[in-house]
Amino acid sequence: MLDAVSRVRRFNRAVTSAVGALDTSFLGRGRPLGAARVLNAIGHGCAEVGDIRDYLGLDSGLMSRLLRSLEDEGLIETTTHASDARRRTCRLTATGRREFNAYEAISNRQARDFLARHTQREALLAAMDMIASALGRDGTTLHEADPRSDEARYCLGAYYAELARRFKQGFDVKLSRDPDAKDMVRPRGTFIVAMSDGLPVGCVGLKGSGGALAEIKRLWVAPATRGLGLGRRLMEAAENAARELGITVLRLDTNSALGEAGQLYRTSGWTEIPRFNDDPYPDLFFEKRF
Incomplete structure (x- = not known):
């Protein structure tokens, strides 16, 4: 060996x-x-x-x-x-x-x-994506984007597809409390995309209403980049944007099937709270105050 x-x-x-x-x-x-x-x-x-x-x-x-x-x-x-x-x-x-x-x-x-x-084309591509992500980790950049841009739509599409695979009941975005794009652009909120050498590899949305309360939505990291700290970077960027916008209370929801998400929130200062919406998919709810 x-x-x-x-x-x-x-x-x-x-x-x-x-x-x-x-x-x-x-x-x-x-x-x-x-x-x-x-x-x-x-x-x-x-x-x-x-x-x-x-x-x-x-x-x-x-x-x-x-x-x-x-x-x-x-x-x-x-x-x-x-x-x-x-x-x-x-x-x-x-x-x-x-x-x-x-x-x-x-x-x-x-x-x-x-x-x-190679006959296993997708497995080969997945392996190459993982290697490229590891080698290019320090070159992965975050930038604010229109949630209707091609990069954002790619990330959101991949996110919805993953939820459909991982949730026992599947996932239909039409049944979810999907945020309006106007709530994730300044001055209400923002949408952040992670790029690795021209390719989108992660995203997170900050859904605001113009007041002191906002929500974190649609945190997604490409499978090939997981374990490299990108999810935490995206969350920190969203929280920093919230501070810039005068937001003092952040909330988010997730599903217990996404164990890595719950672990990230629990280890980065978020507190579990009772349910605050009627979305059929989440069963865990968190809050962070600045």
Whole structure:
């Protein structure tokens, strides 16, 4: 039986080989992986040099060399930021856009070919999601979003589907006290989405009424990110938003089938209280006062 460290190192070697990390011509396009990744970041809308450097984890010297090589090829243009001379921004040239599109097509084809190697496609994707979440844990960001946005709707759809699987009686959102979107935007409340490298992996809503009392709604964390502290981060962000809005009392409800949720609330300062609504699904009720 291989020990854990040996298994991790085997995985690292397999990924390094599969993605061509050591190739001098990544994906056969004539430049190494580092330059290709910078081009990819710019193509996906990451324009400021500092943001690209932070996103890819590059030091200033290497970043400068990679940008210079892409400029020499005529793939990007770098200019001084309009409002801050200390900052620089990048954009793709027409040639750079064609090269970016070529990388995208090859990468998508490579991903489809990889998935075709295994008969358990969903299990393979779930394993990859878990690994990516663990590796990218420190890069997961929280931001306020419109609860009607695509990212929010994705999270809510996944949340409702999970409740339907885990509740004995199933779950129908039409029977639940589903909050109105206008109650989860400022100045009444907020909706917070967690993003991991462009993909939504969690959410939480703060449903307000304009007064001192509000509710926490729709806390969801993607299965692949559980155990990394994201649920607690989302709750802390929602509580901080409540304080900013002058809310002094928060309530929430949950179902005992969601044991991890109840544990989170009990260990983060929430107190169990009697039922405060007629929603048919929850059987546990909590409150926190500031």
